[in-house]
Amino acid sequence: MIYLDNNATTLVEKRVLDKMNLYHSEHYGNPNAVHSLGITAARTMEESRRKIAGLLDCLPAEIYFTSSATEAINWAIRSSVHFRGNRRKIVISSIEHKAVTNTVKDLSNTSGISYKEIRAGKGGIVSVEDMLSAVDDDTFMVCLMAVNNVLGTIQPYEELGKALADRDVFYLTDAVQTIGKIPFSARTSAYDFATFSAHKFHGPKGAGILYIKSGTKRRPFITGGGQESGMRSGTQDVPGIVGMAEAMEIAVGELKNAVPRIGKLRERMANPIRDLGGVINTDLGNSIANTINISFPKIKGEVLANALSESGVCVATSSACSARSENSQRLLESAGIDHDTASGAIRISMSKFTTVEEVETFIEILSNVVRVLQIC
Ligand code: PLP
Numbered sequence: 001m002i003y004l005d006n007n008a009t010t011l012v013e014k015r016v017l018d019k020m021n022l023y024h025s026e027h028y029g030n031p032n033a034v035h036s037l038g039i040t041a042a043r044t045m046e047e048s049r050r051k052i053a054g055l056l057d058c059l060p061a062e063i064y065f066t067s068s069a070t071e072a073i074n075w076a077i078r079s080s081v082h083f084r085g086n087r088r089k090i091v092i093s094s095i096e097h098k099a100v101t102n103t104v105k106d107l108s109n110t111s112g113i114s115y116k117e118i119r120a121g122k123g124g125i126v127s128v129e130d131m132l133s134a135v136d137d138d139t140f141m142v143c144l145m146a147v148n149n150v151l152g153t154i155q156p157y158e159e160l161g162k163a164l165a166d167r168d169v170f171y172l173t174d175a176v177q178t179i180g181k182i183p184f185s186a187r188t189s190a191y192d193f194a195t196f197s198a199h200k201f202h203g204p205k206g207a208g209i210l211y212i213k214s215g216t217k218r219r220p221f222i223t224g225g226g227q228e229s230g231m232r233s234g235t236q237d238v239p240g241i242v243g244m245a246e247a248m249e250i251a252v253g254e255l256k257n258a259v260p261r262i263g264k265l266r267e268r269m270a271n272p273i274r275d276l277g278g279v280i281n282t283d284l285g286n287s288i289a290n291t292i293n294i295s296f297p298k299i300k301g302e303v304l305a306n307a308l309s310e311s312g313v314c315v316a317t318s319s320a321c322s323a324r325s326e327n328s329q330r331l332l333e334s335a336g337i338d339h340d341t342a343s344g345a346i347r348i349s350m351s352k353f354t355t356v357e358e359v360e361t362f363i364e365i366l367s368n369v370v371r372v373l374q375i376c
């Protein structure tokens with residue numbers, strides 16, 4: 001099998017698994033318990049928080065553990081609604097993950113919130129000016145993702161944060177696709193909230209992070225036993241947290257070497273794809289190195305992805321969390337890609353484990369599959 005769907009999820013590193021196993025089988029205490037097993041678990045959890053804070057360039061107290069980035073996004077947005085006063089509007093980009101779009105849609109149906117979606121421009125990049133022009137006295141929150149998961153495009157999220165720094169609005173950046181791909185520092189811009197998910201960087205599923213800048217108004221998301229400084233109750237998933245910290249440390253540490261190597265693999269794919277008549281939807285000059293979104297005229301993305309799957313290659317037609325929905329198509333069209341090209345799109349996303357041999361075999365399989373489908 002050749003796995004090229006790493007923006008959906010990644011293989012958990014052996015080093016990460018080994019570390020996690022210890023906290024399942026030996027140091028399995030509840031981190032909120034007073035006995036020695038609990039104290040060991042709590043100590044390790046706080047070490048993990050410090051490690052993550054160091055890697056994200058923030059304070060440990062600014063890191064909250066959640067079950068996923070989707071939860072973290074829900075928390076950031078729903079908490080901010082509480083502090084909106086008379087203001088009603090949230091400004092988002094048209095290429096946000098469904099965790100953002102469906103949350104603001106739900107709020108617009110239930111809580112009198114309105115939202116304004118700013119369309120991405122050419123190449124799937126959102127304009128800071130367009131986002132800012134929608135921010136008015138009625139606006140209490142702005143959301144712009146750091147890196148788009150479908151196209152891989154890097155958004156001007158730092159620039160937007162700087163421009164919003166002295167505006168009285170909450171600013172959320174969904175930074176899920178940054179770790180191990182581009183550097184992320186909580187200090188480079190004025191983020192109130194940033195979200196992360198361990199399974200996107202060779203960590204476990206079910207472990208996420210909400211960064212909340214000190215001083216930002218926030219409400220508890222889950223009430224109960226008062227864990228996570230009273231903000232997110234529920235016994236913490238210590239093995240998941242330990243695994244997430246380990247995976248983040250490895251991913252950030254390897255970024256400098258891994259990214260150029262993966263970039264070369266992407267370059268290796270680009271020409272054969274063009275030679276086959278393929279269209280490259282990703283702006284290769286402004287995207288994370290592991291991602292290339294492509295279309296072949298007159299071939300549906302789902303048909304191509306299924307045919308590749310039958311030949312042992314895993315690629316995506318859409319964001320995995322919303323597979324078989326129209327999300328990817330809608331997103332690509334909102335980024336100026338025409339309807340037919342968008343309906344033919346597949347996303348190839350590599351990882352540091354992707355090899356030259358796999359890329360060459362993939363190109364061979366793709367050529368055969370595309371030729372067969374073009375005849376059909
Ligand atoms: N945001 C982006 C950009 C993503 O790619 C994803 C996952 O596909 C999410 C949010 C949701 O992450 P999680 O799976 O942790 O809920």
